[in-house]
Amino acid sequence: MVPDLEKCFRWFGPDDPVTLNAIRQTGAVGIVTALHHIPCGDIWTINEIQERLRLVENAGFRWSVVESVNVHESIKIGGTERNHFIANYIQTLKNLAEVGIKTVCYNFMPVLDWTRTNLDYRLPNAASALYYSAPALAAFDLYILKRPGASDDFTAAQQVAAKACLDAMTAEQTNVLTNTILAGLPGTDEVFTTAEFHEYLQKYQSINKAVLQENLAYFLRAIIPVAEALGIKMCIHPDDPPFPILGLPRAVCNEEDLHFIINACLSPANGITLCTGSLGANPQNDIPAIISRLGRHMHFLHLRNVQRLPDGSFYETNHLAGSTNMYEVMRAVILEQQKRVDNKRGDVAIPLRPDHGHKLLDDFNYNTYPGYSVIGRLKGLAELRGLEMGIKMEINKSLSLTTLI
The missing domain is CATH 3.20.20.150 (Divalent-metal-dependent TIM barrel enzymes)
Incomplete structure (x- = not known):
């Protein structure tokens, strides 16, 4: 047994x-x-x-x-x-x-440790789940972080979707997205600033x-x-x-x-x-x-x-449901x-x-x-x-x- x-x-x-x-x-x-x-x-x-x-x-x-x-x-x-x-x-x-x-x-x-763009995605039953939105991540990368060379990593269609996502966000939502993506290690309340994150990117440049x-x-x-x-x-x-x-x-x-x-x-x-x-x-x-x-x-x-989505996004679903x-x-x-x-x-x-x-x-x-x-x-x-x-x-x-x- x-x-x-x-x-x-x-x-x-x-x-x-x-x-x-x-x-x-x-x-x-x-x-x-x-x-x-x-x-x-x-x-x-x-x-x-x-x-x-x-x-x-x-x-x-x-x-x-x-x-x-x-x-x-x-x-x-x-x-x-x-x-x-x-x-x-x-x-x-x-x-x-x-x-x-x-x-x-x-x-x-x-x-960064694991990365999500929304920590309070509401499911149809009103439960709260973690969500990774590919357009939101691209919007952050291209237009908030403004990472040099970021445009090379996204297709024209992805950049259009990212801009539409950014335009739909309020200033408060933009700030929440930034803090969500730049969160530090699990078990801590550390959040990197965009300036600090750019410094890390320099270290990984090569x-x-x-x-x-x-x-x-x-x-x-x-x-x-x-x-x-x-x-x-x-x-x-x-x-x-x-x-x-x-x-x-x-x-x-x-x-x-x-x-x-x-x-x-x-x-x-x-x-x-x-x-x-x-x-x-x-x-x-x-x-x-x-x-x-x-x-x-x-x-x-x-x-x-x-649950994987066609645009590269995914969200956490029930343990016995989803794409796996x-x-x-x-x-x-x-x-x-x-x-x-x-x-x-x-x-x-x-x-x-x-x-x-x-x-x-x-x-x-x-x-x-x-x-x-x-x-x-x-x-x-x-x-x-x-x-x-x-x-x-x-x-x-x-x-x-x-x-x-």
């Missing part, structure tokens, strides 16, 4: 409006969290890690995954200080391992995808041997959205990129976070097929769904678990968390981090648990019939 996936919930720490007591009612057994108050690039001390672990365990949970130990920009651009920040990163990994935290999610997205990937490979060759010795599983998160935006390159958009990352430093410690929402925003990504081919490298699962066939995804995950059982691997109960839930019902009374309302994610987790159970019963029934025949 394949064991259940380890059901987890993301928690942003003591200041998160979604409390650990609330999370206890969701059915989750593991917590995904990070020390968001520590600046990116600084070492996480053992004392700080132990204090967070104490809070998690006292509430009856396991600290299942760190999300994220963020990668400093100097490492991404291959700057003169990158070895210093890599050394800090390695020390943080050593401190996490000493406390017993052994799964670490991270990403390699330049400057960095294309190939250079960014080589800087990622340099990072992996430095940290993965240490992680393997510590028993830590590193799992990179795909880019969100999975294509270049605002003149910034992307390194983790598709299966080819994932192959590059795995082969950059072959090790059981070098793995991936399978995010169905991030990969699902690109119609070329066949996620069940990716799982079937690269599933042995999955250390963490983010399951959510997006979640049934096929879950079935592929369970088949990967069976392979792990057959191969006598110890990491069969892969940590899973429902990602980016809608705001529903009482969620509107709390100022939660975008995408991280409690009821919306509880709904997603319940749906995913039911889907997992149903597929397992289906597979077991099929196996029983085969045995009888």
Whole structure:
């Protein structure tokens, strides 16, 4: 019998409006969290890690995954200080391992983390979702940020749509769009100014995808041997959205990129976070097929769904709806678990968390981090648990019939 996936919930720490007591009612057994108050690039001390672990365990949970130990920009651009920040990163990994935290999610997205243009898109049932509007992003890039060379990245039709989008916005809406796009790391209230963002763009002026990937490979060759010795599983998160935006390159958009990352430093410690929402925003990504081919490298699962639109936009929809066939995804995950059982691997109960839930019902009374309302994610987790159970019963029934025949 394949064991259940380890059901987890993301928690942003003591200041998160979604409390650990609330999370206890969701059915989750593991917590995904990070020390968001520590600046990116600084070492996480053992004392700080132990204090967070104490809070998690006292509430009856396991600290299942760190999300994220963020990668400093100097490492991404291959700057003169990158070895210093890599050394800090390695020390943080050593401190996490000493406390017993052994799964670490991270990403390699330049400057910005996941990007949306609307954090309060209302669905027909009045629930609130996250939305990425391609015309709004283009309007910001071309006419608000006024990035040099931006016009080369958009067709004439896209530029017309962007101008129409801009003309329809009020000054307040323009300001909200700017702050939404230039938001900093999850778990923080940081928002870049356009001037600050232009400074970052200058740093990336000579960095294309190939250079960014080589800087990622340099990072992996430095940290993965240490992680393997510590028993830590590193799992990179795909880019969100999975294509270049605002003149910034992307390194983790598709299966080819994932192959590059795995082969950059072959090790059981070098793995991936399978995010169905991030990969699902690109119609070329066949996620069940990716799982079937690269599933042995999955250390963490983010399951959510997006509805893709013809103009390149998308919005977060129900976990079991949208452009990604979640049934096929879950079935592929369970088949990967069976392979792990057959191969006598110890990491069969892969940590899973429902990602980016809608705001529903009482969620509107709390100022939660975008995408991280409690009821919306509880709904997603319940749906995913039911889907997992149903597929397992289906597979077991099929196996029983085969045995009888």
